[in-house]
Amino acid sequence: MTDRKSWLRTRVRAGWLLLAAGIVMFVASVLLARANPDYPWNLRILGGGGMGMGAVGAAMVIRYRPAINDEEAARRLAIEERDERGVRIRQRAGQRAYWVSALLVYVGLMWSSYGSNGDLPALEGDAIWYFLVGALAIPFAVYVGSITLDERSS
């Protein structure tokens, strides 16, 4: 088996695994909610996570599986994903997103500490939700922005 084929098979296997795990999580959330409607925490988080994982897994299977028996498609996919300049740009973007994410978590931690002392308004309810959305969305925006900038400049 060529290196390219074995790489593709690994990606397809990972896709199936994610899809199966996503289905299990989703079904578990539905069953748990039905078995005990007064469950102490929101089971939609489990169901939503399962749907997300399943979607990523399905996308991977759809993207990589047809290329296993199509040499030209496999070659194009491999170049698209393993092209060293592209990989380097994505790594740099990931590094930048990581540091932004670490900074946001640090700010959240500090805010939470000062908030509990009364030195700053406490992070509660909606404020926490918006902060967490920001902590998720801002690093993602940095990742995408960094890739766009580096694609133009390098």
Add this chain to the structure above:
Amino acid sequence: MKNRLEEHRTSRGWTQQELADRVEVSRQTVISLERGRYNPSILLAFRLARLLQTTIEELFLYEEGDDD
């Protein structure tokens, strides 16, 4: 880093896409290499040098200040 990639490529009558296909990188990578905006890994430099039947030193011109 300066290089003679374009010179070697055109002397063989290859397009950027053909060179990219032969060394299994994207066409954008070949463009960036030729413009000197991207420095290749040692493995890609060897692949290019072998394909173009030359040496890395002949293909890529290292100068003081390239590290900056």
